[in-house]
Each structure stands twice: as structure tokens, then as C-alpha cells.
Amino acid sequence: MSLTAEANSRSQAAAELRHDWTRAEVRALFDLPFPGLMFRAQTVHRAHFDPAEVQISTLLSIKTGGCPEDCAYCPQSARYDTGVRAEKLMALDAVLAEARAAKAAGASRFCMGAAWREPKDRDLDAVCAMVEGVKALGMETCATLGMLTVMQAQRLKDSGLDYYNHNLDTSPEFYREIITTRTYGDRLQTLEHVRDAGIHVCCGGIVGMGETRDDRVGMIAALASLPEHPESVPINMLVRVAGTPLADKTKFDPLEFVRTIAVARITMPCSVVRLSAGREDMSEETQALCFLAGANSIFYGPKLLTTPNPESDRDRALMTRLGMTPMER
Numbered sequence: 001m002s003l004t005a006e007a008n009s010r011s012q013a014a015a016e017l018r019h020d021w022t023r024a025e026v027r028a029l030f031d032l033p034f035p036g037l038m039f040r041a042q043t044v045h046r047a048h049f050d051p052a053e054v055q056i057s058t059l060l061s062i063k064t065g066g067c068p069e070d071c072a073y074c075p076q077s078a079r080y081d082t083g084v085r086a087e088k089l090m091a092l093d094a095v096l097a098e099a100r101a102a103k104a105a106g107a108s109r110f111c112m113g114a115a116w117r118e119p120k121d122r123d124l125d126a127v128c129a130m131v132e133g134v135k136a137l138g139m140e141t142c143a144t145l146g147m148l149t150v151m152q153a154q155r156l157k158d159s160g161l162d163y164y165n166h167n168l169d170t171s172p173e174f175y176r177e178i179i180t181t182r183t184y185g186d187r188l189q190t191l192e193h194v195r196d197a198g199i200h201v202c203c204g205g206i207v208g209m210g211e212t213r214d215d216r217v218g219m220i221a222a223l224a225s226l227p228e229h230p231e232s233v234p235i236n237m238l239v240r241v242a243g244t245p246l247a248d249k250t251k252f253d254p255l256e257f258v259r260t261i262a263v264a265r266i267t268m269p270c271s272v273v274r275l276s277a278g279r280e281d282m283s284e285e286t287q288a289l290c291f292l293a294g295a296n297s298i299f300y301g302p303k304l305l306t307t308p309n310p311e312s313d314r315d316r317a318l319m320t321r322l323g324m325t326p327m328e329r
């Protein structure tokens, strides 16, 4: 769907969008019998999207490792011994070569991720040049660079950035078990700067980090209560990376993951819900259930920043078996 079509469909549906979801209501959705939850999610999904279409994004790590933050799930934190080496910001030409390859593989959006607490101004100059270059290829652009000031968000907007990713990660209560180096409030503030600059928001979270169902309820309620629903809502399954504090978490129940997707779909009906990290560890049947629950975006490519992701060929084969097609820009 083009940005204009997305905007039109959102404004038509604006009247039905709710930003006052209570935790009790979100909890009641999570607690529905699975068939009833799936039926509701499907009904909402079909009212707003073609259920056979999937938006395809590609994510490139433009600056890997050495991050000063302490996000407990992240192999790129300098605090954990995960074998990820700190690298410099990639050169513009190399980034554009990756973007061309992603476009040729069917991606409509190119996301650039940097392991920073926040970008320095000179780094932002380089990222803005990348955004301009990717945009010139006819792709949508997305970046995830950490916290942003008002001015930085505006500069990115001026360079043509379409989306900015900044996740809430989990519920406000569980958040402090996962990250201590920045607050939930810091995250909300960056989201506000991004929104105020006129950049579309990509914001979601991670499940399987040891949180309770109430925390998943709190996360979805927080996302669905933002002043505007994020245009893109990535729901990630924890990738348990050796060396991180969450490496030994037990494998998360796939059906509870599907429930989380379904509740995101129902509460944020016009948002693109992205089945994000963790697909490599997920059966094709679970992924198919996620699509039935209302997920309508995936990342293509063998890597998500530093963690494995299914090869594009396998994804294409799964899409063909499911009779699903890439969403046109």
C-alpha cells in the first residue's frame, strides 16, 4: 500500500480507532478462547487490509555493536560478551548497494539500524545522506538510531525519512527488569519527537523475556493508548542469544505469541503488524497462524541486525504455499 493509500485508509477508519483501551479490556481479549480471538482478529484485519498481502521490509545494521545501553535481550550491548564486534558506521556506497539488492529481492521498505544510545550530529549527517540515497531508489525508508531530539527528528524528516523505529519493548512495570540505562518516559519522548516531525512511527515490543501475560497486556495497552497508533507495530519473539542476560529463558509458547499478535491487530486495526525477530526459531505453521491473527509484515533477509532470520527464498516459498503476495508500495 502506498503512503497516500495508507493515509487515506487511516483517515477513513479514524472514527473507529480507540486510544482508550483499558488493561481490563485488553486482558479480556487475551483471555478469549483461541477460536473466538482469531475470529475477531480476522474480522478486524479483513476490514482494513487485504489478508493475502504482506508488506516486506529489509533491515540492515549500518553500525553494529559497542552500544553503551544495557538492553538485556541485545547482543549489541557492549556490556555483554556475545561475540558481536563493534564496527564503524558503514560507508554510503555499501549501504546503497544493500538497498538495491533488497529492492531486487522484493522489499519495499529499507530499514537502517545503528547500535547507538542516540546519534551524534556528525553521524546524523551520514545517516541523512543514506536516507536520501535509499529514497532515490524508490524505496520507503526507515531508521532506528536510538533516542532523538526534536532537531534530529526534524533533520531526518527533511532528508526524506518515512518511518522511525523506537520500541516500547514491554510493559512499563517490567521495563526496568530489562533496561536500566534509559526510562520508559525517555522512549515516549522520542516517539513524540518523531511524531511531531511528521515521521511515521514504528513501535512495538518483544515477548518471551520472562514477562507475565499481564505485562503483555500492559505493553499492548501502552501501544494502543499512544496519541496515534504506530503505523507499524513490530511484535518480536525473544531471540535467546548466548552471553546476554536473557540467554537462558525458556522457549516461549508459540500460541501465546499468536495471541499477542491477534490482540495487537484488534486494538490497532489500521496499523501494519510486523512479525519481526524470532521467525528463524518459529515453525511455518506458527508463522501461518500469525498471518491469520493479523500480522501483515515481515523482514526479508538472512539477518536481523545480528540475529538469524529465514532466507528470502524460504520466505518466498512459504508465501507461495499460503497464496500470499507482497504488498505493493
Ligand code: SF4
Binding pocket: 067, 068, 069, 070, 071, 074, 075, 076, 077, 114, 115, 116, 117, 146
Ligand atoms: S537494543 Fe539498541 S539501544 Fe539497546 S543495547 Fe541494543 S543496540 Fe543498544
